[in-house]
Amino acid sequence: MTAKSMTRAAFFVLTALADQPRHGYGILREVAELSDGEVQLRVGTLYGVLDRLTADGLIVLDREEVQQGRLRRYYRLTDDGVAALDAEAERMAAGAGAAKRRIAEGRRAGAPARPAARPAGLEPPTAPGLAGGLA
Template sequence: MPEIDMREPTFWVLTALASGRRHGYALISETSSLSQGRVNLKATTLYAALERLEKQGLVIADGDERVAGRLRRYFRLTDIGAQRLQQEAARMESNAQQARERLRLRPGTARGVIA
């Protein structure tokens, strides 16, 4: 059975975790930065997503740490999560390539220049 297309917030959460373990606030900040502001997660939304991703085996809780009296819960990408992220990145690249090719061949455009 083929994988379901990944939603953009999930893609950015996994992308943020690809470079190492992160706690919730860092994930919120990094997903916003990586997505150039398109994804702005709330804490409740993030933790619901992380719970779902953990059930799917894509992420795993990776310890807690108390900082300035606040508990930080860390997560990391699993090998399965990294593989799924790689598949999604390849799917997106293929889609973008197809779109660029179609735009290049678009009737009425000079040398692929889009008006």
């Protein structure tokens, strides 16, 4: 289960659509805003992602409007889309947490006085204890 992780671009598109339906260009602006300008989703990327997400049933065309002579094609999350986004957010949070925790562990072990580490270590510690094993 859990399927596999989506691409970064897909994640941000889904996130931009999470609160309300938006059209392509609006998604572009919204992604930039919600990421505080850090993520710049490109036009060349957008439509491919939109097509893929539609094919995967995570979004659907909500409606089309003509605003000031310009076509606006609004997309909306499906229930599957919400679920997929939620699952991905969970995975990201878990990954971020794991990284943070491990960095702290590494700091504790490796930061103070490295004891030269043995020049050409050839001793067989054999059982370092890692490789837990409740696979």
